[in-house]
Amino acid sequence: LAKTTQPISMDSYEGQEVNITCSHNNIATNDYITWYQQFPSQGPRFIIQGYKTKVTNEVASLFIPADRKSSTLSLPRVSLSDTAVYYCLVGDGVTDKLIFGTGTRLQVFP
């Protein structure tokens, strides 16, 4: 089972833009890519979802290249409250199962 990989951790300062990439080489053809935010001892919270190209909502943007083998979550002007773990969730084209990425721990400093 191919892993869906993310950088283990990232550091940023308040007000900066943060880009977190997820690598998913075996993504299923018809599945969406979804990103979640998780705080300690809480369930994941939906951030954004997309299929291809670029999607933007009030909190983030999601960039997906044409081959869909990766995706990048972009958080504009992060604040201290954005300190959390961020996960991508994609469908695996081999097993047809939804697989969480390894997670990226984002630490925002003042």
Place this chain on the structure above:
Amino acid sequence: GAVVSQHPSRVICKSGTSVKIECRSLDFQATTMFWYRQFPKQSLMLMATSNEGSKATYEQGVEKDKFLINHASLTLSTLTVTSAHPEDSSFYICSAIGGRAEGNEQFFGPGTRLTVL
């Protein structure tokens, strides 16, 4: 928006006892519910998928006789950890698909922290 609740939020039990965790979709009918387990500083690992009225599908390595799943209605799924042992201590999270969800968007519960002494 779609809300999923879990009960209890945390439970501490003695080794050998059974623990039941409830997962409810509060404002939508969940055609499918998922159960995940998350160990400290690790990602969520899918344990099983359940559809209302049918048997759950367990992931490889998850004992179906130890983790009993019942999805009796479109708004309720339960996970029972039978004869719990300290190695079963973990954060258990359910999610649900249904309602106005687009794509494969899952709505997650707040999680249940199980500690087995």
